[in-house]
Amino acid sequence: MGELRVGHGYDVHPLVEGRPLVLAGVAIPFEKGLAGHSDADVITHAVCDALLGAAGLKDIGQLFPDSDPRFRGIESLKLLKEVVDLLSERGWRVINVDVTVVCQSPKLAPYREEMIRRLREAMGEGAVNIKATTTEHLGFIGRGEAIAAHAVSLITKGQDLTGCRDRL
Numbered sequence: 001m002g003e004l005r006v007g008h009g010y011d012v013h014p015l016v017e018g019r020p021l022v023l024a025g026v027a028i029p030f031e032k033g034l035a036g037h038s039d040a041d042v043i044t045h046a047v048c049d050a051l052l053g054a055a056g057l058k059d060i061g062q063l064f065p066d067s068d069p070r071f072r073g074i075e076s077l078k079l080l081k082e083v084v085d086l087l088s089e090r091g092w093r094v095i096n097v098d099v100t101v102v103c104q105s106p107k108l109a110p111y112r113e114e115m116i117r118r119l120r121e122a123m124g125e126g127a128v129n130i131k132a133t134t135t136e137h138l139g140f141i142g143r144g145e146a147i148a149a150h151a152v153s154l155i156t157k158g159q160d161l162t163g164c165r166d167r168l
């Protein structure tokens, strides 16, 4: 019997003028973008933390400090690839990742499939789902000041995943 672990990740970045909006590696046309040291891809950051949390490997800020110029403007999907490599080196395989992005505007449904495809591609394995919700105009997200994302992950070690082939 193999080992199973779940992990949770949460991140929030402010929406500001003069930045591109990148979510799960997809550039989304919008009047504002997310501010941060990297490309501020809040969905990918939450997924990184969910995977790191499941594997007991601290968090994204510990691995990729925002004081390090190597990570300035970096595409967060590259960080996600590194995270999956770290897990893989320790024998962990990703079973699935589920995301809820909290975003008043823009509507993300038209980009959902592409976002899932990009995350899945960066991870190299595992099933991915992305859901979006507004806060019905309540709070800082509802006022369009920020976008947040929650992610959960399930990872495994020493488990025969042959029967999961369709989902992986």
Ligand SMILES: Nc1ccn([C@@H]2O[C@H](COP(=O)(O)O)[C@@H](O)[C@H]2O)c(=O)n1
Residues within 6 Å of the ligand: 102, 103, 104, 105, 106, 107, 108, 109, 110, 131, 132, 133, 134, 135, 136
């Ligand atoms: N940025 C968003 C937010 C929501 N959606 C989709 O709209 C549905 C309804 O959202 P509520 O917050 O009113 O529950 C939601 O289930 C998503 O399908 C979206 O595409 N983009």
Ligand SMILES: C[C@@]1(CO)OP(=O)(O)OP(=O)(O)OC[C@H]1O
Residues within 6 Å of the ligand: 011, 035, 036, 037, 038, 039, 040, 041, 045, 060, 061, 062, 064, 065, 066, 067, 071, 072, 073, 074
């Ligand atoms: C990704 C990193 C590194 O460039 O920077 P940010 O884009 O600011 O993102 P954050 O979610 O604050 O945390 C991790 C960081 O160290």
